[in-house]
Amino acid sequence: MTVLAPARPARPAARLRWLREGTLGLIWRSPQARTGLIMLLVLGAMGVFAPLLTRHDPSAGTYGTMLPPSAAHLLGTTALGQDILAQLLYGARLTLLIGLASGVIATLIGTTAGLAAAYYGGRVGEGINLFTNVILVLPGLPLLIVVSAFLSGAGTGAIILVIALTGWPWGARVLRSQALTLRDRDFIHAAVMTGESPARIIFREMLPNLAGIIAANFFSTALYAVLSEAALSFIGIGDVSKVTWGTMLYWAQAKQALLQGAWWWVAAPGLGIALLGTAFALLNFGIDEVSNPRANHARGATRILRRPGSAARTTPDDGALLAVNHLDAGYETPAGPVRAVRDVTLHVQPGEFVGLAGESGCGKSTLAFAATRLLDAPGAVFGGESRLSGVDLLGLTPEELRRVRWKEYSLVFQASMNVLNPVIKVREQVYDAMQAHGVTDPATLDARARELFRLVGIRESYLDAYPHQLSGGMKQRVVIAIALALEPKLVVMDEPTTALDVVVQRQILQEIDQVRRRLGISIIFITHDLSLLVEMSDRIAIMYAGEIVEEAPAQEIYTRPKHPYTQKLMTAFPPLSGAKERRDGIPGRPPSLAVELPGCPFFERCHLRMPGTCDTHRPARAEVRPGHTVACFLHSPLTGDADPSGRTLNGGQHVLASD
Incomplete structure (x- = not known):
């Protein structure tokens, strides 16, 4: 007989939810504002409850004059x-x-x-x-x-x-x-x-x-x-x-x-x-x-909300430089958490160029920033781990993290041309990261800055220019030079060439590839342009609704895409030669990430969907060829029940389909 446990009473924390969320919650989380609010409330309570706090009439002159503080008159x-x-x-x-x-x-x-x-x-x-x-x-x-x-x-x-x-x-x-x-x-x-x-x-x-x-x-x-x-x-x-x-x-x-x-x-x-x-x-x-969003920058580190011991669910890193394992991340909102990254596992090998593609809002940038501890509030990591050279970045203290950033890994942000301070010369901004990591000799700083500018294809004389004196492509190169200043092992690039024309884009991407090969660094490149990734990347991961639905070598993705979403993405780009073809695009829109998805997230938009299976079970990632994985029931038939993380239950197995 099954005994049902009695319902637990509401926790006190739930009753105080209004104090943690919304505008008042933001104010309460600030130490300065919280202290000021408490002081103001105490002073206000003094006036409101004055008759209860003292038995004396403030206007009655019935006591001795000029009496010093005493037990009878605390303030005289x-x-x-x-x-x-x-x-x-x-x-x-x-x-x-x-x-x-x-x-x-x-x-x-x-x-x-x-x-x-x-x-x-x-x-x-x-x-x-x-x-x-x-x-x-x-x-x-x-x-x-x-x-x-x-x-x-x-x-x-x-x-x-x-x-x-x-x-x-x-x-x-x-x-x-x-x-x-x-x-x-x-x-x-x-x-x-x-x-x-x-x-x-x-x-x-x-x-x-x-x-x-x-x-x-x-x-x-x-x-x-x-x-x-x-x-x-x-x-x-x-x-x-x-x-x-x-x-x-x-x-x-x-x-x-x-x-x-x-x-x-x-x-x-x-x-x-x-x-x-x-x-x-x-x-x-x-x-x-x-x-102020800039002042409220979470003081440099992403909030980590994973439970103690949750990082123990690991996946062998296979010698990977960056090993992201079962990462759950998203944003805390008054209506509840939004899981923008859902149980994602992604490994980047030393010297590898990995492309990350998908529609806007599918979690690409959130994945990159959560894995590198740069996800601004209200962003948070709910579970999983991100290991760089074997060190879990999510477990580092802010001071340890500061020593790792820019030296072990760096980032080139989306619209990074706006990163440069308009009132400070380019030279000082190139020096900044190096000085923060102990490089203080002026001659060394100057020599390294000139070397970086030669590396990314900018004349050294522009070191003494202000950002407004540079073109968009030159500013983008400066930001890339800053990211490479300490020769990090990994560089994450979040759509670094989106705002540039196609000619400048190609020039910068060629420079990036040459620098990568020369320095042996690994790159995670985030973009919407799948055709660009096919040309540049060693391996491509396709994201949809916060999940990696397909991952394979770039040429494999180009010639043999397996997931229906990847196939639709590949046919969204018309060829530059040959007969004219009609392109249909992908109907519908991605699902809301604020709710739990019971089945395949692409179900509503998939032209090959199987009702009763795709909408009720979660497909696990199956290896259809060496190095080529896909999360789709067309290639991973379900013989057991799958839980939301993609693991099988009831003794079932995901049969790996051959090509």
Whole structure:
């Protein structure tokens, strides 16, 4: 009899899922933002729960005057016999209200003005910009004092309004300059051409891209409001009958607290303002860190989420330089993980040129970056291993990984022409990787840089040029030279020639092949162009929906493709000679990688599919010829049940079909 285990209660971690995911989760994962948020919540709780935290009335002068801190009065008393702790707790209410309310109003005004000026441009934009500049050049504190004195006695609301109306121009100016760069981006032009309304473009297209700057403006303005209220109260212009940290400083100054030795009267509100300012600053830094993709670069290493011991499921590496075994990788999203690489095994031999081909979104770049620990957040490795010269890259510490990168392996990124820093000379950028690995002698650096430029076919004089002085093909060669600077054993090239014309592409690829043969390095070359890989590669792996569906020597793929997907890819390129032929392409689209696929991922698009088999079982990779493997039931008939990793169950076998 089968005994069913009782259902487990929901884990506490599941209940806190909202804290780990979404915008709040990003903020919480930043140490700076988390510290600032905790400080702000503590200060807010002081004001909200003031009646529970103290039994004293902040305005009642019923105690001894100028009493030092004691058990009865933890922060002492004022010259009027008031408890300073009670004033500090109750004063947090108005101080935070003024800061946050002023920050919200000023941010709304500044955001509206800055985005409107950037989007509309012309006379409207110049008019808004002129008004902003006029307010900006007026001295802030004197203007605040004059306006506040004119509205003296109008209450807290007037103080909030005055601070907000004098604190918005700086944020509007910064937002306008940033929004102007967005205004010329292609996605904004596309939205205009499709007839979207200005309001929708501003608030749905531009605003989300400026969230980090808007948040920074809010916290800066909130801090400005707190300090402004304290300054106004200190000089007696604010409403000194209310209890705020600013009025506490006013009364301490008026009663000459420091001259009488009552330092605690000044220290308590001063420390409160300093802590509030620190909280705002930390939140500001933290939000910028999590909202800026470049700053949020996972600090150099891909997240590894595989279970302890999961790397033990290995495959013999056969002397491979790079052995990727059963790698699972993808992206963590609020809706769940997206497995962009699914149980992939790929071995690269020393000196081998391996091509990786497939449609966009099939996992080629994710595989390369996960295997080399360069998959940016929210990317992560869920399981498997990646061994370079026998060392599991996924098990290295960040410091160990830093010593391996560029020396043992390097990368040439997609659109890598944008990798070069436009304000630094090419020479310094070529030197950078070598200097990071201990090469500091100027003569050695210069000699190696010149050698690299000769190697990739660039005149040595361009070492002293800036990137904008080079053509696209030359910049691409510079990036390849940087990747080869320390003579790594492996270079991963992610579509390095996509943006170049075909003549320059061929020149660069010939240079790459010559360098590979001369230095004996291994190359993983990722591209959509299967005809290019057939010419350049020793071996080709075809990826589809995160899996390698076929792998074989390049000529074998060209002359005898086995998988229906590979066959469709090969017929997608028309011949340059011979009779005209109609090319049909591949109907449909790849499946979603956010769901588990029960059968062959190519089932819906395959013209040779077998319902009842292909849609319910996962084909294992079978070797149909020496070195030629394919994951397809046409060549690996199923006699047992297959689990999602492609292994057989129930004692079944995958029969290897002969050619």
